[in-house]
Structures are given as structure tokens and as C-alpha cells.
Amino acid sequence: MAATAYSAALLGGSGARLPAVTAAAPPSVLLPRRNFSPLRLQDASRLSLLRVKASSDDTSASAASGDELVDDLKAKWDAVENKSTVLTYAGGAIVGLWFSSVVVGAVNSLPLLPKIMELVGLGYTGWFVYRYLLFKESRKQLADDVESLKKSIAGAEEE
Numbered sequence: 001m002a003a004t005a006y007s008a009a010l011l012g013g014s015g016a017r018l019p020a021v022t023a024a025a026p027p028s029v030l031l032p033r034r035n036f037s038p039l040r041l042q043d044a045s046r047l048s049l050l051r052v053k054a055s056s057d058d059t060s061a062s063a064a065s066g067d068e069l070v071d072d073l074k075a076k077w078d079a080v081e082n083k084s085t086v087l088t089y090a091g092g093a094i095v096g097l098w099f100s101s102v103v104v105g106a107v108n109s110l111p112l113l114p115k116i117m118e119l120v121g122l123g124y125t126g127w128f129v130y131r132y133l134l135f136k137e138s139r140k141q142l143a144d145d146v147e148s149l150k151k152s153i154a155g156a157e158e159e
Helices: 002-010 042-048 060-079 083-109 113-133 136-154
Strands: none
Touching (some): 083 113, 113 136
């Protein structure tokens, strides 16, 4: 309706209408072409490789390993002396993770800061590659540092 009023205004208000475009385009123009071909005999050998046969599987092995996992976790939980301390640390870790997510979301909503942080990360990555990965001696030093850190965390540090 608005198109006919607009066309009447363009034609000087004479009330003459523009001819409506009703010629429908053939369906091949409107739809993307798909190459559907009937199944050919040479495709049959290729399709035979894709056959899958359903068979029953013994799920008792996976259920047994699940039961073993639950039993192992129960035994370890029973061996813990200070359960309240473990729950406090776990709750603190969850709260810390949530808080860090809130902080990252707030920083990400600032207009310029995410791009600056990307540049800082790129710069640090470049420095790390130059400092620890580019030369053979520095790679050996990094490997030694990682091994000493693993030993100190595991408590197997020998003096």
C-alpha cells in the first residue's frame, strides 16, 4: 500500500500506478545448486567400507572401573584428617574462580583495555620465546627449572 502511494506521488499524484513486478524467477535461480546423483555401481564398494554393525558390548568392565573409582575416592576421603580444612580450601577455590571470572568480564567490558592486554600478552610471549626457547642453553635451563619445581612441589627435594 505504501509503495502504491509513493509511486502515485512520483507520477504527479495522478493516481496512476506503476506496473507491479510479478514475474517470478525460476526456482533454479533462487535455490543453490546441489549435485545429487543417483547411486552408481562403482560407489557400492566404497559404501561397503562405511557399514557399521551394531553389537552388544560388555559394559560391566566400565561399570567396574567406575565402582573402583568411587571406592578409591571414598577411601581417600575417609583417610583425610581435617575434612573441614579441605572443604574450606575447595570453597575458597570456587569463590576465587568465580571472582576472577567477574574481574575478567569487567576488564573485558572496558573499551581499550582488552586490546592493551592482548598487546601485553603478545609482548610477554615474544620475550618468553626469546629468553627460554630460542637458544639451546636457555632451553636446558628452562627444563632444569621445571624439573626442580616439580620436585619441590612433590616434596621429593633431596638436599
